[in-house]
Amino acid sequence: MTKRVIVIGSGIIGASIAYHLAKGGAEVTVIEADEPGGLATRASWAWINASWGNPEPYFRLRLASIAHWHKMQSEIPQLAINWCGGLIWDIPPAELDAYAAERAQWGQPLRKVGRGEIHVIEPNLTTVPDYGYFAPGEGMLEPLATTKVLLDAARALGAEVLAETPVKWLAEEHGRVVGVMTDVGVIHADETVVAAGTRTDHLLDSVGVTFKMSSPAGLLSHSKPAPKLLNGLVMTPGLHVRQTAEGRIVAGTDFAGADPEGNAEGLAQDLQAKVEAMVQGAEGLGLDFLTVGYRPTPADGFSAIGRPHSKNGLYLVVTHSGVTLAAALGLFAATELLSGTRDPLLATFSPDRPTLT
Template sequence: MPSSQKIIVIGAGIIGASIAWHLARRGASVTVIAKKPGGEATPNSFAWINASWGNPEFYFRFRSHAMTEWKRLAEELPGLPLNWCGGLCWDLPPDQLEAYASEHGGWGYGVRRVAQEESAVIEPGITELPDLALHIAEEGAVEPVAAARLMLADAFRYGTTFLQAVEVERLLIENGRIVGIETSNGRLSADHVILAAGAGTSGLAASVGVDVPLETPPGLIVHSRPYTPLLNGLVIAPELHMRQTAEGRIIAGSDFGGSDPGDEPQKVADTLFAKVKAMLRDADGLELDFFTVGYRPTPKDGFPIIGPSDAVAGLYLTVMHSGITLAPLVGQLAADEVLGERRDSLLAPFRLSRFSAA
């Protein structure tokens, strides 16, 4: 049944698009406001879907759940540019690689140890492979801007409004509750405002006195011109993470978050791309097309911030660096919470209130 509540989603990257789509499918009255479809951080993402190393078990479980939700989303949204290509990883010292395999394998992740000969079968285009790597067949990638645009287009079909190239200046509250936003085009009223604005989240939340502890480190990723297939899946090698997109571009960073661009980003990009070519067979004709520098919205403890503000009723926060992996799950849970005005226990570790309790 359609909701009479007016909901504004600020941001049209992968998170904002997912939230808007899940709300629209539930019959909600939604307005999306952003500079452009696809957002700011999303186009600069490596777009790896995973529940990989470096996470405690509670976050691993959450990310694994999100991976399953990508499969659900693909069934509900035909044409989603999603590829379960698998990943070959050796970006850890041998003892840490083994510890990761044992830990995550024990949690149910499909980690498989592969010797050099099998790695060469999995990725024959790589020039130098280690004696031992890990292969995770269930990992994948998505073309993030195309996915966000597809979700937005379907949300529009359900009646969602999109205001493009509109700047949100501040949030508006009365008696401790959100009543709307002030934009460069004037005031818009709302019962709920969902912040999916990435690096812009802290400033907007601060306009109503809500502190969102956020860091925005830059990440440089190189993008080749489209080329013949050189990679079968994700390659997570020491100081070089790369994959080949659906249109044939090799994209790479010194890790999945991108390289530090420093003061000379073009020089960093050229050096990084030289490493890409050196690692790939038959890549003599591979050319650098462009590089991007994205600012990764990362809460200070590294984990997502998802949920309603305790200080301002009607304000809902969604900010995280793992936006690509988490998008379909966050979209569904955020829609459930906003429309049902209830709190989901699955999101308990990710509330903003954890910072004030620390």
């Protein structure tokens, strides 16, 4: 019998889950309170990486997701992922060396690059250190465009996407979640997946499930479009930059973006000034706009995937590293929902771990 599944949230995580569920034969309905694409996704720096995030189980999960992004690209030709690699020297040299040694031990060697090679990789950088590290297997994507491609791929497999349809609460009968309450009444399903970002804890609370999370703000500056000035991702102390497909240089104090601290415009202008000082050819480019995203983050900082409190009919996926992890978490969630098989890489990412309940 075909399983009916509701996915709450159409950001990159929800879109990936919907695609994999539809591919697996489920009858899928994606429900989004706003426009398709989600909110946090639109404001992501959009770095696909395994060179950030400890401990080792989190690294392994991220590495698996990079591999699955490549597989998805072969399945969905419209996915435009730029596997450009990234330059890293955003922590002190001794810490950076120890970090690289740890990654090499785990099977993801970072290449040590001197000043000359840094200039070969990114010839327009005005100031570079004596050495840094290059992560060749990493990439970037355009988050909203990628999410829309995934939603279109899910639709092509029969999924329905309901935009501007806020979920008021989760519908429950006899202790089992049976769907969602909306302005038009209850929409029923065999399984309900909460991939609702910052609204996750509110929705879970409606069925008596406690989940501890935070939603830190992250500001990014977006320059006016320019000819190609950067080849890939550049992570320096206090400034992470990349150039989008349409030519904008997107910058944050780190990949998550800076805390706007009540002065969003001033901080964005400061970031843009640093970009123009760091990238030759960007002088006078100017700030076009800024974004402030609120990152859905489990209380201990690591992904939460599975059935909270073993609640029948309910499945949860919430993580900060949505762009990196969307490919793997979409596959793993769909597999568990449709076959009951939980991937071993999820062993430490239960939503019921003590730090979250």
